Every structure is written in structure tokens, then in C-alpha cells.
Amino acid sequence: MHIIQAVIGAILYLVIFFSIGFILNMLLKKTWTLVFIYPIFVIMMIDNVKLSSYITETSTALANVYERVLGLQFLDVFMLGFGLLGAILAGVTIRYLRKSGYSMF
Template sequence: MTAELLQLPILLVLFFVLLFGIGFILNMLLKTTWLTIYLYIFVMLPLVFYRLYDTDMSFWGNLKSYQIADYLTALGGLAGAYFSGSAIKTLREKGYKMF
């Protein structure tokens, strides 16, 4: 029980930083602002759900089979993707031409 409580905050920070970094670089290179959050919501989450989908269970049964740690990890990644877009937007508004 103690190991899981220690691993969850580390996992959340890891996914946040991972998606923030990837999103920041993609947004900077492709000159977009919200590309990462769109990719995360419309590509990554459905791919993970499809990969782990159990055909013996219903749609709602599959959603109920995930634990709270799975949902928190997804939210941590979503927050990282969102904040990468808002960081790029803020840098552009401040006048940084590179971003």
C-alpha cells in the first residue's frame, strides 16, 4: 500500500512533465498552440482505450475497470498538454518571435 501511494505522485509529475515537454517542442516547431492537447484527446486516449478494451465487457464495464490511478495519470498528461499550449501562447503574447 505504501509503494502505491509513493508511486502515484511520481507518476503524475512524470506524465505532466512528459506531455508538457513534448507539447512545448511540437508547438514551437509546428507554430501551433493547442496541437498537443488535440492529439492527446483525439488520438492518444482513444488508442489506449482501444488497446485495453475487453470485448467480453460492455463499454461502461470497460470504463469501470480502470482504477483511480489510471484516470489521475490521464488527467496529469492532459494538464501537461494544456499548460504547454498556454505557455506557448503566453510567450507569443509577450513578443517572443521564436515561439
């Protein structure tokens, strides 16, 4: 992956997760919802195990996730980190808007 692709991907992750977090915060009225859900998104993105495997074959599924997380390259972590930053910025923005008097947020 080229550095330009990584930078564009990181910006896209930031914008996408900021948008999703902002909408979830408005609808659910919970400020940090996406920040707590984000690790589940990351596991679903990097893992190729079915969700039911975490219940039926827990140790195998968790070992597979552990291997996949350790196998991530720097640029993958960079992009996923910007997604987390977008989720955090959505929470900070909603908090600021609520303190400023916007009651719909």
C-alpha cells in the first residue's frame, strides 16, 4: 500500500466514523456509544471468523483474532487509529454542542 492511499484511507475512516458516531449520538443520546462499539467493528473488519464461532469455538476464534491483530501492518493500524479518532471527535463534538445549548443533541 502506498503512503498516499494510506493517507486518503485514514481521512476516509476519520470522516466515516465521525459521521456514524455523530448520528448514533444524536439518535441514542449517549455520547461515547461508538467509542465502545468501535473495537467490535475493528474485529469484524480484520477477522474472517463467523460471529457464531465466538460462542461455539471461543478459544479458537480468540486465538485467530489474536494472530490477526498481531499480523497487522503499521499502515493498517494507522488507518484504524484514525477511525477511532473520528469516533472520539464525534463524542467531543456532541458534548460541546450540548454544553452550548443545542437541546436536540
